[in-house]
Amino acid sequence: MRSLNGHLRLKSDFTLFKKMQLRDILTFSLRAATANRGRVLLMLLAMAIGVGSVVVFISLGDSARRYVINQFSSLGTDLLIVLPGRSETTGGPPPLLGETPRDLTLDDAMALYRARTVGRIAPIIAGSAPISVQGLEREMLVLGSTAELFEIRHLALSQGSFLPPGDPSRAESVCVIGLKGKKELFGSQPAIGKWLRIGDRRFRVIGILSSPGVSLGEDLGEIVIIPVAAAQSLFNTSSLFRILVEAKNTAVIEATRQSILETIRLRHEGEDDITVITQDAVLTTFNRIFKALTLSVTGIAAISLVVAGIMIMNVMLVAVSNRRAEIGLLKAVGASRGQILGLFLAESTILSSIGAVIGLILALAGIRLAGILFPQFPLQLAPWSPAIAIAVALISGIAFGVLPAHRAANLEPALALARR
């Protein structure tokens, strides 16, 4: 009877028992965490190195990925490249007689205009040939193409004009040269309107490309672009090196690919003997490769975080055994098991967070420094890496803090207080 009565009275007592304020938990734990300097500093260093290296590696991989993707994207993602020959085999038996793929011809290229989704087309013949001006001779890459190459490859001119539009089978004797090639052949003399010799033919310079950049591995500085028909007779061939096709927009790339395959199959007696590469597919592949690379390198760096986590656990275990009396006392003045658990978890989480913040600062400094040392490589902080670093720190602080906190919470107060 009396115990029931007592129990009811106790319920009303509980309204007095409020939860500890968050700010008090943080202050108490922060001061406890920073009381033991030496060991804590070592642990913070380990955490900082772990978090810092994860952030740096993520940023490194991400920056490399962006760099490559940017290089490719500058070509335009609505581009398709048509190559002669199959790059993949079907399941059928190998041909008994050696089969060579049919050539892609200029007529094949022009036939592609019939597809509704095709915007621009640039057939390309490539070869290298000696270029000479008044006794000066250079071996250079010669590209035979049409006026539309200019738009498809996002070229820019510093002087003059590009190949004239019109019937691609007309072999006009004009050429556009790269900036570096112009300097080697003409020096500082004006080149527009001058004649140069490619092999045994003469061409008049009508334009000079600007930006001596490298695009897809081709040095646009040392290049001569001539009409495709002129290149056919120069290299004595009717077969194209490749055809660049620009779809009307990125949404119809797959449809364009299908209609290219179909058009060429009809013209090549039912044989699928070309390969169509889309920029999109190339980009996706690169994206995947770089993401996998970043992930695996980050994984290696994350091992150091585990080491840091174990150091947190060590620091906290030592703290618990050094502060047995304090834990006993907290229990004696009314701390519950849950409160002690919370205080020690807060302590390990605060420690790992401080380590993470230091690591983040180190990473930022490292990335800044790398930017000064290697300005040509655009290294920048991956936008989501700080979030990952902080999250990992919190998780490891809690995960590796659980065992010590449990040990603290389960201490018998009478035993903990018995000795000094």
Add this chain to the structure above:
Amino acid sequence: MIHLQHIERMFMVGEEEVHALRDVSMRAEAGEYIAIMGPSGSGKSSLLNILGLLDRPDSGSYELDGTLVSGLDEKQQAAIRMHKIGFVFQFFHLVPRLSAFENVALPLILSGVKPDERQTRVTAALASFGLGNRARHRPDQLSGGQRQRVAIARATIMQPSVILADEPTGNLDRSSGIEVAEILEELNRQGMTLIMVTHDPEMGKRSRRQILMVDGRIQ
């Protein structure tokens, strides 16, 4: 009001069973002043730990102010320790990195009392124990007597009904020991039940009732 009935407590020390408390029953009315005496190892501290809910008996019942506290769970017992019981220890048990003020404020912090209310209550408590100018000192900057006064301020900041003191003067010189005893007796006069473990006969004589323990039993 405290009522213990048939309390048993056994420990395993290595291979050996130690019977710390054997069939201990006792009553203490509110406002009593009791000294628990006896040779070392007689179970005085074990009894005090049971009374303070720092330890659970193997069997028996414990009723405090009309509540059967031996049947409560861990969290409820923590609440009882916070609101009804104040502890004073031989070795003070102040948290070394915290100032006198912060040590006294600990129970208020744990129970979620807001900072401004803490400030007034702790300041008043320190002043009433003659420690007004020692608030910012850390324990190692205080004398033994001052430390024990800080500990008493901490034990009473929640206005408990019972003060349990385990050899409160055992680690003090004679004059500060008497000073501490007088402070505890003054609190007892204000209505708090005072139960003190001591093996000093002189301290024992100051109390109104002595309980002698021998070999885990009350004689």
